[in-house]
Amino acid sequence: MKKLGYLLMSITMLLIVGLGLGRVALAAEETPDITLKAEHGEHIAIPDVTFHLYTVASIAADGQLIFEAPFDNLKLDTQPLSEENIQSLSNTLSAYVKAQNIAASQTKATGPSGVLTFSLTNYEEPGKVYLILGDSVTINQEKLSFQPLLVQIPYQTNGNLHPIIIPKPVKLPEQTTKDLSVVKVWKNDTEQTRPTSITVGLYKNGQKQAEQVLNDANSWRHTFTALTANDDWQIVEENVPSGYTVTINETTSTIVVTNTKTTPPTTTKTPPTTTTTTGKRLPQTGVLWWPVAVLSIIGGFSLVIGILRRHTRLKLGIYLGLSLMSMAAGMTIYNIWDDNRAAQEVSKINQELKQKTAQNASSVTSPVWDQDMSMPTQSVENERVIGTLRIDKLNLELPILRDWSPANSKIAPCRYEGSIYKNNLIIAGHNYLAHFAKLNRLTTGDAVSFEDMEGRIFDYKVSSIEMIDGSDVSAMTSGKWDLTLFTCNYDGTQRLTIRCVKNFEQGV
Numbered sequence: 126m127k128k129l130g131y132l133l134m135s136i137t138m139l140l141i142v143g144l145g146l147g148r149v150a151l152a153a154e155e156t157p158d159i160t161l162k163a164e165h166g167e168h169i170a171i172p173d174v175t176f177h178l179y180t181v182a183s184i185a186a187d188g189q190l191i192f193e194a195p196f197d198n199l200k201l202d203t204q205p206l207s208e209e210n211i212q213s214l215s216n217t218l219s220a221y222v223k224a225q226n227i228a229a230s231q232t233k234a235t236g237p238s239g240v241l242t243f244s245l246t247n248y249e250e251p252g253k254v255y256l257i258l259g260d261s262v263t264i265n266q267e268k269l270s271f272q273p274l275l276v277q278i279p280y281q282t283n284g285n286l287h288p289i290i291i292p293k294p295v296k297l298p299e300q301t302t303k304d305l306s307v308v309k310v311w312k313n314d315t316e317q318t319r320p321t322s323i324t325v326g327l328y329k330n331g332q333k334q335a336e337q338v339l340n341d342a343n344s345w346r347h348t349f350t351a352l353t354a355n356d357d358w359q360i361v362e363e364n365v366p367s368g369y370t371v372t373i374n375e376t377t378s379t380i381v382v383t384n385t386k387t388t389p390p391t392t393t394k395t396p397p398t399t400t401t402t403t404g405k406r407l408p409q410t411g412v413l414w415w416p417v418a419v420l421s422i423i424g425g426f427s428l429v430i431g432i433l434r435r436h437t438r439l440k441l442g443i444y445l446g447l448s449l450m451s452m453a454a455g456m457t458i459y460n461i462w463d464d465n466r467a468a469q470e471v472s473k474i475n476q477e478l479k480q481k482t483a484q485n486a487s488s489v490t491s492p493v494w495d496q497d498m499s500m501p502t503q504s505v506e507n508e509r510v511i512g513t514l515r516i517d518k519l520n521l522e523l524p525i526l527r528d529w530s531p532a533n534s535k536i537a538p539c540r541y542e543g544s545i546y547k548n549n550l551i552i553a554g555h556n557y558l559a560h561f562a563k564l565n566r567l568t569t570g571d572a573v574s575f576e577d578m579e580g581r582i583f584d585y586k587v588s589s590i591e592m593i594d595g596s597d598v599s600a601m602t603s604g605k606w607d608l609t610l611f612t613c614n615y616d617g618t619q620r621l622t623i624r625c626v627k628n629f630e631q632g633v
Contacts, residue, residue, distance in 0.1 A: 256273060410530075468559035508537070
């Protein structure tokens with residue numbers, strides 16, 4: 126019986142050891158990996174191209190990203206990966222990796238068939254996120270670069286622990302020098318809560334070459350010129366503001382740096398504009414002609430009565446009539462002078478704008494990268510201009526000033542609130558002949574266009590025309606109109622309002 130007991134015990138121990146070895150073997154077989162197949166053209170393999178793997182983050186049970194060192198110091202968005210954020214996050218990580226020379230977890234080159242495999246020995250459940258960057262390569266005298274890849278293991282949502290990925294090569298332009306622009310975008314905040322400036326660093330092959338402060342004065346944008354095209358240039362934000370996350374998106378010529386406030390602002394909600402326009406009434410945008418008519422009528426009546434009845438006591442009527450008619454004449458002369466002055470102001474700004482546009486004629490117009498980006502401005506005649514409004518039917522070409530104020534409105538029409546990029550721009554203009562006096566000649570379907578200071582042209586057509594009471598601010602600012610123009614009516618109590626919509630064939 127003892128021998129039988131020892132025998133059973135021995136068999137049991139062997140089974141336990143065997144099962145343990147089996148689990149070890151299974152675990153070894155299940156080590157996740159990422160296989161890359163570098164190809165170009167019609168599935169032509171690219172051998173000897175080097176790729177770098179970076180362990181970026183672990184995945185929490187709720188899908189949130191827990192960034193690992195050194196990425197945990199970058200103030201990145203920790204939301205779960207999705208189609209909406211994966212590309213911007215990969216671009217952001219790539220920019221900081223190259224600028225800060227962050228060391229890779231693994232570096233490998235593709236074999237003769239263009240294939241390599243990264244074994245993820247540091248993988249842990251429930252998952253990890255990896256960044257893959259490829260070196261540029263020259264094939265048939267064409268220089269190719271690879272877009273950064275952000276890979277979540279298990280692969281995206283299908284639980285694959287052994288994905289095979291084909292990196293996308295992009296042909297680089299053939300040039301010896303290039304310009305690189307940076308545009309700053311703010312999200313989920315207000316002008317009152319955001320910093321007054323930020324600093325970006327320009328890096329060449331991981332070495333800082335320059336810094337640039339971005340602020341309202343330069344419209345939160347800058348262009349670095351004459352950069353050597355064969356070098357790897359990056360622009361990153363230095364010292365991301367507290368309470369914000371950063372994302373970086375780039376093309377061959379423009380980098381968009383976006384700061385998003387991590388918590389909603391606690392201040393009172395204000396319209397999405399840099400111009401303070403709240404108040405009980407809409408701005409007064411009219412040259413007052415009605416007093417001229419009133420003074421002329423009363424003065425003329427008094428003068429006639431005084432002349433017809435030359436009674437001593439009625440001579441006062443003659444004096445009163447002459448005085449009132451003199452006042453009417455004076456107001457008429459002033460209004461005509463003021464109208465001519467406004468026309469001259471517009472003409473001066475237009476001439477200087479055309480000169481500055483001609484100087485920058487070689488610049489390439491970029492698309493609207495983000496609707497939240499600020500509208501670029503041009504400083505002309507000590508004024509900040511955001512663009513040019515054109516209405517061919519009225520033979521109008523008007524500079525639009527960035528900020529509305531009573532003084533600015535006497536120079537040119539002004540932005541009342543909104544942005545051309547957000548499709549909610551409202552422009553207020555005086556009823557000078559050189560400004561908005563002829564808006565009442567427009568009819569539905571008439572064409573209107575706006576050109577911003579970087580050469581983007583937005584085409585509209587008149588959709589509706591309405592009169593809004595001067596005290597009804599909400600009526601002016603409500604509704605989903607792409608562009609609104611308004612000015613005072615004859616007596617200044619109402620606002621003639623032109624509502625415009627974008628032409629259907631135009632994007633943004």
